[in-house]
Amino acid sequence: MNSFGDLSPRTSGVYFKDMSPREGGETSANGDITVASRFAQISCFTFEQYEEVFGVLFHEMMHSTDNAITVLHEGFGDQKTRNHSRIYDRGAYELLRSFTGRNDIPRGDLWGNPGNKPVDIRKMYEKYRSRTKACKC
Numbered sequence: 001m002n003s004f005g006d007l008s009p010r011t012s013g014v015y016f017k018d019m020s021p022r023e024g025g026e027t028s029a030n031g032d033i034t035v036a037s038r039f040a041q042i043s044c045f046t047f048e049q050y051e052e053v054f055g056v057l058f059h060e061m062m063h064s065t066d067n068a069i070t071v072l073h074e075g076f077g078d079q080k081t082r083n084h085s086r087i088y089d090r091g092a093y094e095l096l097r098s099f100t101g102r103n104d105i106p107r108g109d110l111w112g113n114p115g116n117k118p119v120d121i122r123k124m125y126e127k128y129r130s131r132t133k134a135c136k137c
């Protein structure tokens with residue numbers, strides 16, 4: 001996630017807990033990130049699973065970068081804040097940019113400051129596979 005210079009998560013680690021299938025992760029007011037424990041049970045992600053985890057972590061890292069009041073506001077009250085839609089749009093923007101390799105996608109109103117170059121999720125996935133024992137068969 002080093003390619004995202006505007007991320008500065010306050011989390012002290014990534015935690016796991018059981019969540020419903022439609023939930024992927026959450027961030028507490030103190031910035032701690034928790035992701036669904038179903039992800040921890042997978043020894044070698046498919047590309048689709050890897051992409052999902054990437055999306056969840058990126059989303060929660062944006063929340064974790066936001067201040068505690070914003071996180072509390074969005075966690076317990078209004079999920080449809082302008083900031084939250086900026087977070088969703090930034091996630092979609094980065095995925096689209098990665099898959100198309102294009103940098104001329106209209107940005108709209110996004111969270112943070114996107115870097116100059118798209119991240120290459122396919123390449124990240126290949127690296128993940130080559131360093132993960134369970135992926136070698």
Ligand SMILES: [Zn+2]
Nearest residue numbers: 059063084087
């Ligand atoms: Zn969110």
